[in-house]
Amino acid sequence: MYRYDQYDQAMVDARVEEFRDQTRRRIAGDINDDQFKPLRLKNGLYLQLHAYMLRVAIPYGTLNSVQMRKLAHIARTYDRGYGHFTTRQNLQYHWIKLEQAPDILAELATVEMHAIQTSGESIRNISADQYAGAAADEICDPRPWAELLRQATTFHPEFSYLPRKFKIAVISSKEDRAALRWHDCALRIVRNEAGEEGFEVYAGGGMGRTPFIAFPIRDFCPANQIFSYLQAILRVWNLHARRDNIHKQRMKILVHELGEEEFRRQVEEEFQTFLALGTDFPQAEYDRIAAYFTPPPFETGLSEEIDRSDPEFALWVDRQTVRHKAPGYAIANISLKPVGGIGGDVTAEQMEVVADLAERYSFDDVRVTHAQNLVLPHVRKQDLYAVWGALAAAGLADANLDLVTDVIACPGLDYCTLANARSIPVAQKIQQRFADMDRQLDIGELKVKISGCINACGHHHAGQIGILGVDRKGTENYQLLLGGSGAEDTSQAKITGPGFDEDGVVDAVERTVERYRELREPGERFLDTYRRVGLDPFKEAIYG
Amino acid sequence: MGNFRYRDDQPHEEPAVTLDAFLEQPDATAVRLEAGEDARQLIPHLDRLQLIEVSFPRFRDGRGFSSARILREAGYKGELRAEGDVLIDLLFFMRRCGFDSFASQHSLNPVDVEAALNRYSNVYQDATDEAVPIWKLRHG
Numbered sequence: 001m002y003r004y005d006q007y008d009q010a011m012v013d014a015r016v017e018e019f020r021d022q023t024r025r026r027i028a029g030d031i032n033d034d035q036f037k038p039l040r041l042k043n044g045l046y047l048q049l050h051a052y053m054l055r056v057a058i059p060y061g062t063l064n065s066v067q068m069r070k071l072a073h074i075a076r077t078y079d080r081g082y083g084h085f086t087t088r089q090n091l092q093y094h095w096i097k098l099e100q101a102p103d104i105l106a107e108l109a110t111v112e113m114h115a116i117q118t119s120g121e122s123i124r125n126i127s128a129d130q131y132a133g134a135a136a137d138e139i140c141d142p143r144p145w146a147e148l149l150r151q152a153t154t155f156h157p158e159f160s161y162l163p164r165k166f167k168i169a170v171i172s173s174k175e176d177r178a179a180l181r182w183h184d185c186a187l188r189i190v191r192n193e194a195g196e197e198g199f200e201v202y203a204g205g206g207m208g209r210t211p212f213i214a215f216p217i218r219d220f221c222p223a224n225q226i227f228s229y230l231q232a233i234l235r236v237w238n239l240h241a242r243r244d245n246i247h248k249q250r251m252k253i254l255v256h257e258l259g260e261e262e263f264r265r266q267v268e269e270e271f272q273t274f275l276a277l278g279t280d281f282p283q284a285e286y287d288r289i290a291a292y293f294t295p296p297p298f299e300t301g302l303s304e305e306i307d308r309s310d311p312e313f314a315l316w317v318d319r320q321t322v323r324h325k326a327p328g329y330a331i332a333n334i335s336l337k338p339v340g341g342i343g344g345d346v347t348a349e350q351m352e353v354v355a356d357l358a359e360r361y362s363f364d365d366v367r368v369t370h371a372q373n374l375v376l377p378h379v380r381k382q383d384l385y386a387v388w389g390a391l392a393a394a395g396l397a398d399a400n401l402d403l404v405t406d407v408i409a410c411p412g413l414d415y416c417t418l419a420n421a422r423s424i425p426v427a428q429k430i431q432q433r434f435a436d437m438d439r440q441l442d443i444g445e446l447k448v449k450i451s452g453c454i455n456a457c458g459h460h461h462a463g464q465i466g467i468l469g470v471d472r473k474g475t476e477n478y479q480l481l482l483g484g485s486g487a488e489d490t491s492q493a494k495i496t497g498p499g500f501d502e503d504g505v506v507d508a509v510e511r512t513v514e515r516y517r518e519l520r521e522p523g524e525r526f527l528d529t530y531r532r533v534g535l536d537p538f539k540e541a542i543y544g
Numbered sequence: 545m546g547n548f549r550y551r552d553d554q555p556h557e558e559p560a561v562t563l564d565a566f567l568e569q570p571d572a573t574a575v576r577l578e579a580g581e582d583a584r585q586l587i588p589h590l591d592r593l594q595l596i597e598v599s600f601p602r603f604r605d606g607r608g609f610s611s612a613r614i615l616r617e618a619g620y621k622g623e624l625r626a627e628g629d630v631l632i633d634l635l636f637f638m639r640r641c642g643f644d645s646f647a648s649q650h651s652l653n654p655v656d657v658e659a660a661l662n663r664y665s666n667v668y669q670d671a672t673d674e675a676v677p678i679w680k681l682r683h684g
Contacts (some may be wrong), residue, residue, distance in 0.1 A: 007666055007678045014664050021659065022633065030653065031631070038604065039633055121604065151668045151678070157640035158613055158671065161606025227669075238610050243579070277617060279670040285679040 001062050001365065002147045002292045004112045011154070012109040015116060019043050020102040042122055042160075044115030045101055048415050052096040054104060055118040060128035060146040060170070061089030061368040068355035068366055070111040072348035078104050083351070085336060085344040087408060087459055088167070089127050089368040090118060094415055116154060121162045123153040123234075129171040129178050130367040133293060134377040136325045139189050140197065142172040144290040145226070148281055152227050159234045163241035163249035166234065167206070179370055179486035181205050181214040182462055184251045185233060190220065197223045203233055204255030204263070207456035212252040213490050215260050217267065225271075227280045232270035236263065295326075296363035296378060302328025306381050312399075313388050315437070319399035321384065330381050332362075334374040334391060335398035337406045339431040342424055344372035353394040361387050370486075371408055371447075373401070404446040404513070405431040408459055412452030412469065413476070419452035421469025421476035422502075426450055429506045434513075443513055445525045449484070462486035464527045465512060466493040467505055478505035482512065482538055483530045496539055508542045515541035546630070546648030548657060550639070551623055556595040576627070583611035587618045596620065597647070600628040609641045616642035616672040632660045642672040 004012075019039075026036040044055035056071070063071075071091055075083045078100050079093040086092055096104070108114055118125055126146045133141040149168065153159070159166075169178045172189035180186040186202035199221045205214030221229045237251045240258070255263045304327065308314035322331040334354065337343045346354075358366045358376055361383045367375035379387055391397040400406045407430060410416065412423030427450055434440055449463030453470070460466030466481035477499040484493030500508055513526070515538055520529045530538070549555065560576040561569065563585065574595035577583060586593065596615060598608040612624055623645055626638050630648035635657060638646070646652075667675045 005682070007681065010665060011668070018660075018663050021656075025632075025656065030656070035603070035631055121606075154668050155637075155664070156669060157637040157667075158609045159606075160637050161604060161609065161634070163606075235610050239607055243605050243607070273617070277670070281679050282683065284683045288682065 001064055002059075002143075002289065008112070008151075009109075012112070012114045012116070015043075015114060016102060016105045016109050019105055023098070023102055038120050038161075040098075040101075041120030042117055043101070043105065044118035045096070045098070046119060047417070048094065049413075049417055050415070051094065052098050052101065053415070054093045054096045054101060054115060055086070056091045056093070056108060056113060056115050057118045057125040058090050058113075058368050059150050060126060060132065060143050061130050061370075062132075062143065063358075063366045063368065064364045065355035065359040065366070067111045067113055068351050068358065070107060070113070072351035072355070074104055074107055075348040075351065082345055082347045084342075084411070085346065085368050085372050085374070087370050087372060087410075087457065088118075088125060089130070089370055090125060091368070092411075094411070119165070121164050122160055123156060123162070123166045123168065126150055126153075127167070127169045127178055127183075127370060129173065130369040130375050131177060131322065131331055131377060132172075132367075133295060134324050134329075134331050135173055136323050137173040137175055138325075139172045139191060141290075141293045142170040142189055144286060144293050145187070145189065145223070146170045147289050147292075148286055149227065149230070152281065153230075158231075159238060162234070162238055163243060164246070164251075166237075166251065168230075174488060176486070176488040176490070177369070179459065179462060180488075181490040182207055182459070182486055183214060185230065186214045187226070189223075192220050199223065199226050199229075201229065203267075204252045204260075206250050206252045207459060207461045208250065209247060209454040209456070210250075210253065211456065211461040211492055212256060213492060214252075215255065217260070217264050224280055224283060224286070225275060228274035228277075229267075229271050231274045231279065232267045235270050235274075236266045240266075296365075298326040298329060298378070299380070300327070302380055303382055304328060306384060310385070312392075313385055316388050316397055316399040317384060319403070320401050321379075324378065326378070328381055330379050330384060332376040332379045332384065332387060333369075333401050334376065334396050335400055335406065336373050336396075337400055337431070338395060338398050339405055339435045340428050343407055343409050343427055346374075350394050350396055353390060353396065357387055357390055371406065373406070399437070400440060402445045402447060403440045404434045404443055404448060405440060407431060407448045407450060408463075409450040410452050410457035412450075412458075416452065418455055419469065420471035421452045421478065423450045423452040423458055423469060426467060426469070426478065426502055426505060429502065430509055433506055433510055443517070443526070445527075446513070447486075448509070459486060460484070461492050462490075463493055464525075464530070465509055467509075470499065472499065476502065478502065480505060480508050480512070480542065482535060483527065485527060489527075494535055496535065496542055498543075511541045512538050546650050546652050547646065548635075548652070548654075549623075549645040551644050553623075556623060558595070560595055560597045577608075577611060579605050579607045581611075583614045584618075586615065586620075590615070590618060590620045590622075593620065594622045595625065596622065597625045597627045598643070600626055600630055600634075603629040603631050603634060609637060612638070612641040612643055613672050632656050635660050636663065640667065640671040640673045640675065
């Protein structure tokens with residue numbers, strides 16, 4: 001993975017001192033709370049219901065064991081002994097004291113980590129395919145480009161006071177594991193007919209209260225011009241977005257108002273401006289970064305055999321492991337969705353177990369997924385049993401990847417000031433309702449995503465089954481949505497009809513699932529059946 | 545005090561007029577650009593301009609950063625002043641985008657201003673200042 005040189009290190013160290021100074025000026029009264037807010041947000045600090053929340057950047061979702069142990073140490077020392085992995089592949093601490101935040105940032109800087117631009121109206125941490133460097137279907141590892149763009153967009157002087165947040169994702173395979181087109185700017189590495197690497201670019205996606213799927217703005221941008229193209233997009237948006245209504249300032253709204261053609265035309269014009277300025281990073285810098293991502297020394301001649309005599313282990317292998325590009329290796333997913341737990345939450349002890357396993361069995365490499373799970377990307381098949389055993393002892397061996405209990409949920413009203421309703425208890429009730437493993441397996445792939453308000457942090461628009469918590473005359477009410485996807489077949493979920501109370505929405509999910517089981521044809525996932533038959537048969541099952 | 549100037553020449557005396565007025569006055573040499581006004585309208589007139597004042601009505605409104613870069617990239621050499629809700633933590637970015645004077649509505653502590661402008665010894669990317677991006681330092 002990427003390692004800081006003296007320049008990168010000096011940058012995060014200076015950032016810590018800057019934030020210390022900003023905190024001092026706030027406490028001295030030199031700046032007011034309104035002026036301090038964007039400064040703390042750009043360092044990942046939110047004020048939530050009970051305490052400050054700190055969001056730590058995990059660039060493109062990649063961690064090593066030293067970093068994971070530091071996250072555990074921070075959880076234990078400054079929080080309540082756990083952290084929460086998010087849908088942006090980041091980690092959040094929910095019980096932080098403001099006066100300790102500079103010290104936490106200083107701790108992070110010692111392991112080449114930071115919280116820079118993890119919130120606020122800035123270019124956010126860049127997300128990527130969690131299987132990068134391991135996936136059998138990728139053109140190349142997308143992370144060198146993600147790292148190059150991380151540097152290029154860090155403290156960008158023109159784009160540090162944007163109209164709203166700006167999210168970028170990078171992948172390099174046809175299969176989309178990163179919810180690509182739900183981003184403001186989505187980049188997929190492709191090769192053109194001449195065999196040259198470049199980017200397929202999508203713009204104007206986003207969830208929130210007005211969801212849009214990003215539109216294809218450019219079929220092919222030469223790889224060495226992508227920073228120019230990105231800056232062109234940002235400049236058009238920065239100059240022309242509304243500034244009078246925070247709910248209408250995301251780029252998707254501008255794209256919608258100008259129209260795709262006009263937006264593309266303006267971006268192309270600015271693209272020429274930036275190309276002429278020559279701000280793109282040279283090949284030598286890409287090569288320097290890419291050298292950190294050369295594949296680990298995979299052994300050859302390894303056995304493909306897995307001893308499946310332990311049925312629980314065999315179930316875990318079938319559900320949690322994915323084909324690796326190197327023979328004899330597997331990608332192992334670690335579920336953070338135990339039935340009745342809080343999705344994405346990990347204790348300091350569990351983080352240390354994962355760090356040990358990564359170091360011993362996965363070339364010191366851990367990934368975070370946008371579905372709030374973890375990945376050991378490079379495990380020898382012959383080591384899977386030992387890995388599974390250690391995970392099971394730590395309560396991390398659930399075998400529910402992409403099943404109905406692998407629920408994405410935002411923190412909701414249990415933590416968040418924006419929320420209208422709780423998300424976590426609904427996720428737990430759905431998990432309990434479908435806890436039976438045979439039943440889960442029979443249902444098959446079913447992605448349930450729950451948000452506690454219209455800001456959609458729980459990705460309900462992309463849920464095959466989505467749930468949106470709203471406030472109806474002072475009581476929590478849940479709307480049910482069907483048919484969304486955050487994969488390569490991106491689609492936006494549709495509302496079924498009137499909402500439900502907490503138990504009612506769980507019943508409605510069950511009626512939806514049962515109707516699917518009646519209607520499905522062999523081999524059909526829930527989403528396939530839904531797309532074939534439409535919403536009506538499900539509405540009939542739900543509302544009678 | 546909220547005025548800081550990073551130029552060697554004498555401050556320009558003529559008051560800045562609105563963009564509309566400027567475009568109608570062939571001898572005007574100073575203009576004030578409101579947030580949302582198109583900086584590119586000034587490009588044909590850069591030769592006669594000695595002061596462009598870019599308004600920051602609210603510090604969160606970052607349109608002026610793009611306006612400044614557009615003017616500098618078009619070759620403007622005169623004074624480029626950020627005016628309004630200009631806060632200490634914006635100054636570093638403003639300097640990088642080509643502003644060389646500040647007229648803040650707030651009183652800014654000169655020690656804090658200096659610290660903010662010199663906090664980062666290097667930068668990751670090119671802008672319209674003289675700073676050499678880190679990638680260039682890495683590759684000599």
